[in-house]
Amino acid sequence: MFFLCYFILTLEYYIWGEKMKKQLLLLLALGAISQGAFGKEFIGKGNGYGGPLKVLVSTDNDKIINVELLSHKETSPVVKRAFPILKERILEAQSPIIDSVSGATYTSLGVKRAVAAGLKSAGKDYGRINMNTKAPEKPIAYLEPVNTDLVIVGGGPAGLAAAISAKENGVKNVILIEKLDILSGNGKFDMNFFDMINSEAQKKNGTNDTIEAFVKDKSNKMDTPERTLAQAKGAFVLDKWLRGMGIQLNHNYGLRNHMAEKDAYAGEEIQDGLEKRAKELGVDIRTSTKGLDLIINNGVITGVKVQNKNNFYDINGKAVVLATGGFSHNKELLAKYAPGAEKVETSNQMGATGDFLPIFEKHDLKVDNLDVLSVFAFIMVPSRDLTGGGDGFMLVNQKGERFTSEEITGKTSMEKANAILNQPGEYAYYIYDQNLYDSSYRLQKHTKLGLHIKAGTLEELAKKIDVPYETLKATREDFNSAIRGEKKDKFREVPFKREFKTEGPFYAAKVQSAIHMTKGGVVANENTEVLFENGKVAKGLYAAGEVTSSSAAYSASVVFGRLAGENAAKFILK
Structure with a gap:
């Protein structure tokens, strides 16, 4: 077909002369691309978490040069974070036999199967790809320590807020580690960002909400009066802080509930903005990196032992912020602390496994309300x-x-x-x-x-x-x-x-x-400082978000994450 078009257009070129030249060259180029004159393209199909998906695999001399996601039904907060990683891994390995993106397991499986299906039509058969398909395992390696000013464990809303705040308060070197391959925890899925006061959206609605009213409404047995007041003060300035980095929550309903717009979830807007700001500020973000233990020198927490796949090393710092989330995805811990709850499903993301609970026990750090x-x-x-x-x-x-x-x-x-x-x-x-x-x-x-x-x-x-x-x-x-x-x-x-x-x-x-959440965890005071069992402050250790014992939720993760970064900065710089 291509050569027939070529013959006809060439004949018309000679008949009509120069005025056909540009159109002819353009059509010839398009025809060449469609026929693979500059490479070959193959469409492959698979099934992700949300349903069917389709990819376009481009090759040149049997080399994979591009993978494009043509259509899908995946959740936006997941696929836009996971697909670039999958594409990078496929291009690097020149194969769909790669590690799945943790936090996007079913999306990964669908993409890998679709790429394999596309390449099979090119004569390359990678066999049956299943949930256990992964890249060849690399040998265990113990790497040299890494030095920084602040280490943050956890890349959800609390951890990202802490990283941004620490940078804004003068900390030069911040390393944030996240055990999954993608950031933003469960926050990126949330529709509602509640418990925020003094917002532009509230003012537009004619709502005059105060710190005093917040404290009165939110006082409870789980949180000290000092922590409730700290949350109220943080909630009062939160909207201004978020808008300063381009995050706009313009729809207010039900007094303190907020969405990005009437028809747009808050979580995606907030977490996209926090990730973007952290990268702009030069935060060293290390995904696929799990915290294993705290490093303590002379009674001060000075770092974290970490694992990245089969690489083990220490990150030494002057302070640590823990933002590792809860344990609603760990049935063993649920059975231990809230018997019967292990039978119930969770809506939380797969990283909520309570990895630091044994570490808190090991170092005599205080925990509370684990049954809530x-x-x-x-x-x-x-x-x-x-x-x-x-x-x-x-x-x-x-x-x-x-x-x-x-x-x-x-x-x-x-x-x-x-x-x-x-x-x-x-x-x-x-x-x-x-x-x-x-x-x-x-x-x-x-x-x-x-x-x-x-x-x-x-x-x-x-x-x-x-x-x-x-x-x-x-x-x-x-x-x-x-x-x-x-x-x-x-x-x-x-x-x-x-x-x-x-x-x-x-x-x-x-x-x-x-x-949806576990409410118990390590005990932190109103300054986000973690406490030992004896009530004394663990110097250099701060915590925010679901890893802490708190009645609060999403917005408070950002409030106390910001406060943790600010107070860690003061500790580091004094």
Whole structure:
């Protein structure tokens, strides 16, 4: 075909003369590329975490020169971090037989299989690629120590905030290590950034929120009054700090809840911005690097022993910030500290394994509240995405019957988790109507992504989820009767205020409950200084985020991460 086009265009060139020259040369170049005159291109398909994906593999003389991701259904915060690493590894190895990106295991598998499929059409067969496919293992090596000013362990929101803050406060050399291949922990998935006050979005809404009001609302038994006050003060200036690096949370709802925009999650905006700022400031970021132990000299914490694949070395510094997260992904530790919780799924990322808990015990560092968990009422099965959109839904089992309250307060969260696990298949259906759909961006997003099931009528929905229609219909009638006050709701003390609609469309999501965070951890004071069992300060050691014992969550990780970097800087520079 290419040569036929070449003949015709050449003939027209001679007939029409110079005015055809530029067009002819352009078309010939395009034709040559499409035919692989300057290399060959192969399309390969695979399946990632979200579904089918497609890649374009470009070769030149049997050398892989480029890999392009043509289409996918992967989560944006994961794929945009993982794919560049996968591409780099494939080009370096000249093969899809590479290590997967930790924190993006299924995405990695899909990309590797797609590249292998593309190359197979080029005559190269790499065999069956599975979850255990990885690069050849390198021998163990013990490397020379590395010296710096500050070592930060953990590349989530707290660790990144600490690195940025330390740099802004005059620390020249900062090394941040992260055991996974990608940064930003679970924060990059979060829709809501709550507990921030004095924000531009609040002011735009006419909300005058104060430090005093925050302290009054947030005082609790887990946090000292001093830490709650420190959080309040940090929350008061947080929006200004984030906006200073281009991070804008412009949608405020429910007093202190924030999203990037009404239709854009906060987590992706925040974590993209923190990563960008840390790199701009020259933070030495070392991924695939796990902290193994603390280095202590004359009672002062001065570094961390680390492992990067099979390379072991020490990072010596003048102070250390721990931001290693919780342990909701470690069933052994859950069984030890919160028996029964190990049966419940987690919505947290795979790095939340509590690696430093044995280290705290080894060095007599104080830990507390390890049995306290934050349980999120609903995650989707099997994707594990947080879902739900407030009041106005029915929770039913495979029989189409309600079996527990739809309330999602903390007091009932573990009860709900166990109640769902006791149902046929160990799941339930979260069923809602158009009213709730219209009021919740999260539900709208999940439906558009094809993660929720939509039907025009309740009967059609029942058929799609294989639930008896007559039973489901009767369940809805009982549900609405309780709301109208015609009968007592046998599962709820206070019924919902809004009836479940009788006209479609209707929606359903298969759900379980999940441990979203562990709330216990190492004890740090209001200055983020870690304490020994005897209550004394561990000099040179700071902690922030989920690794600490705290009632707070995402926004507090950034608040105390920033404070940890600032106080570590003062310690280092004094």
